[in-house]
Amino acid sequence: xxxxxxxxxxxxxxxxxxxxxxxxxxxxxxxxxxxxxxxxxxxxxxxxxxxxxxxxxxxxxxxxxxxxxxxxxxxxxxxxxxxxxxxxxxxxxxxxxxxxxxxxxxxxxxxxxxxxxxxxxxxxxxxxxxxxxxxxxxxxxxxxxxxxxxxxxxxxxxxxxxxx
Numbered sequence: 001x002x003x004x005x006x007x008x009x010x011x012x013x014x015x016x017x018x019x020x021x022x023x024x025x026x027x028x029x030x031x032x033x034x035x036x037x038x039x040x041x042x043x044x045x046x047x048x049x050x051x052x053x054x055x056x057x058x059x060x061x062x063x064x065x066x067x068x069x070x071x072x073x074x075x076x077x078x079x080x081x082x083x084x085x086x087x088x089x090x091x092x093x094x095x096x097x098x099x100x101x102x103x104x105x106x107x108x109x110x111x112x113x114x115x116x117x118x119x120x121x122x123x124x125x126x127x128x129x130x131x132x133x134x135x136x137x138x139x140x141x142x143x144x145x146x147x148x149x150x151x152x153x154x155x156x157x158x159x160x161x162x163x164x
Contacts, residue, residue, distance in 0.1 A: 001045045003071075004136050007032060007064030008056025008084060013039060016137045028063045036071075043075045050140045052131070053081045054153030055099055055107040055115065061152045069150060080140045081150040085109040088126060090135035098125040107155045117156045 006012040011031040014020040019039045023031040051068035054061045065079075072079040088097040089111060096110040098121045108125065109115040121127060 001042075002048045002050065002137060002140055003036075003041060003046050004050035004052065004082070004133070004140065005032060005036075005064050005068050006052035006084075006131055007060035007067075008052050008054055009060065011035060011060075011064075012052075012131055014133045014136075015039065015041070016140075020133060025057065025060065028057075028060050032063060032067050043071070046075050046077055048072075048078050048080055048140060048144055049075070050080045050082050050136060051150055052087075052136070053083055053150065055084060055101070055155050057102075058154070061154075065150055065152060078144065078147075079150045080143050080146075081148055082136055082139050082143075083115075083153050084129075084131070085115060085153075086139055087132050087135045088129040090139060091132060092126055092129075096122070096125045097129060098127050100128055101156075115153065115155050 002016040004014045007028045010025045011028050012022045013035040021035040049068045049072045051065050068079045085097050093111055098106045098108045101107050105117055105119045106121055108118055
């Protein structure tokens with residue numbers, strides 16, 4: 001069984017056998033383990049943990065990745081990084097995906113250009129796509145043996161870094 005955790009915008013936990021729970025963005029450090037517990041995850045049956053690495057909440061991304069890495073070490077399984085862009089582009093390969101940065105603009109990416117920050121969206125963009133769990137598990141399965149580094153997808157500096 002595979003498990004995905006996403007704390008980029010709220011907290012989502014899902015398994016590839018169809019279990020899924022989502023909570024708002026409040027107190028992700030508490031909500032993530034609570035949701036995992038509520039799903040009744042048997043870590044002896046986990047074969048991999050997917051961590052959604054961004055873009056999204058600076059702190060949420062770090063919480064999700066840290067939890068996924070810790071759980072993976074305890075379970076002896078790999079952590080597989082997945083971006084929200086990868087997930088959205090899986091079913092919409094020719095689209096431009098735009099995700100609200102909730103501060104001053106949008107994070108965008110397409111197959112033709114890497115992730116970047118822009119001030120406003122343009123017509124035809126897919127705006128704030130929902131987390132497609134099926135696409136996320138397809139990506140996880142494809143990347144399972146890749147040994148890709150699990151690092152946050154930070155498209156622009158955190159607002160605290162911008163002022164330094």
